[in-house]
Amino acid sequence: MISEAQFNQELDIIIANAIREDAGDGDHSSLACIPASATGKAKLLVKDEGILAGVAFAKKVFAYVDAGLKVETLLKDGAKVTHGDIAFYVEGSSQSILKAERLVLNAMQRMSAIATKTAFFVGLLQGTTTKILDTRKTTPGIRALEKWAVKIGGGENHRFALYDMIMLKDNHIDFAGGITKAITQTQAYLKEINKELKIIVEARNLEEVKEILKTPGVYRILLDNFNYEDTRAAVALIGEQCLTESSGGINEETIRHYAECGVDYISSGALTHSVYNMDLSLKAV
Incomplete structure (x- = not known):
């Protein structure tokens, strides 16, 4: 199997390419109506049942987008979740949270589905x-x-x-x-x-x-x-x-x-x- 260093390099490539693909020359929806100085807080809400996956990846995404974002983890990867659970809170620049949002959700939704199916087969x-x-x-x-x-x-x-x-x-x-x-x-x-x-x-x-x-x-x-x-x-x-x-x-x-x-x-x-x-x-x- 590949080394941990190689694996982390793959993750870095995924994040950089996904943000490039999604944000391009800027998230103009946020830039247009949210001041650069605005701060906020958001929660990752579970609306399904299964095995949670991608929390650690989400933290990497937030750190890449803005090192100033702070994540409070409530549920770890591998946790059994149900509708209404909160996986984590993220706090900091509102523009940064919105810039990272879609990549975090896309990745976690798919990773959680795969982890859930794998756990079922196991x-x-x-x-x-x-x-x-x-x-x-x-x-x-x-x-x-x-x-x-x-x-x-x-x-x-x-x-x-x-x-x-x-x-x-x-x-x-x-x-x-x-x-x-x-x-x-x-x-x-x-x-x-x-x-x-x-x-x-x-x-x-x-x-x-x-x-x-x-x-x-x-x-x-x-x-x-x-x-x-x-x-x-x-x-x-x-x-x-x-x-x-x-x-x-x-x-x-x-x-x-x-x-x-x-x-x-x-x-x-x-x-x-x-x-x-x-x-x-x-x-x-």
Whole structure:
């Protein structure tokens, strides 16, 4: 996974770009009718139920827009919330609060939705040893926020991007000329560039699982679109040689069945690409 420094750099880029996109050469609505010297206070009001996420990010946004803004935190990321809860108060320049408002709300609404869905999936896996993973099926430009929200919801992050883990999927395997070639060429490449990256290899059937197991050094085998019977068989074949992951159209009705097949991980793109924003508002007080 990426380092903390890299992650924070991603957050800085997101904030700077989002404020540039939204404010441009100035928030003329506020500049037109609110004196530069005016101060005010606002609250982050929850109008929904679920898991709150994005409070720490909101504080970063406020600090970027105006270091003089003060935030009083009442609820932390990961808190269970219901309609009427207040997550925090922010106080300071009225113009600055309004400039930051939309980015704070957009980010927190989506992050909270993702954290809520992740927590729901984690609950479905309770009592098993299987963990839920996200994917790269994220909104372009704000991946760091969405993966952060998955962590807040109790899930785990898959690789962050193409550069921090090797994942040999069906197209890689076919273009490389087969599973064994794909793995051995990858291992040779990593040795050549002196880089240590974990290798995940996708299997489409049990025969491919057997072939993957012939080449040591694979970190995890991805069992893509396997049925329950074949998943159990694959887990038995793999044993302790490497970790296992199920993926491919797994939903709330099937996720526990796959977990009970004994896989270590289940990945789901739905955690980040199929959510409904939590209803939140920033209101003056």
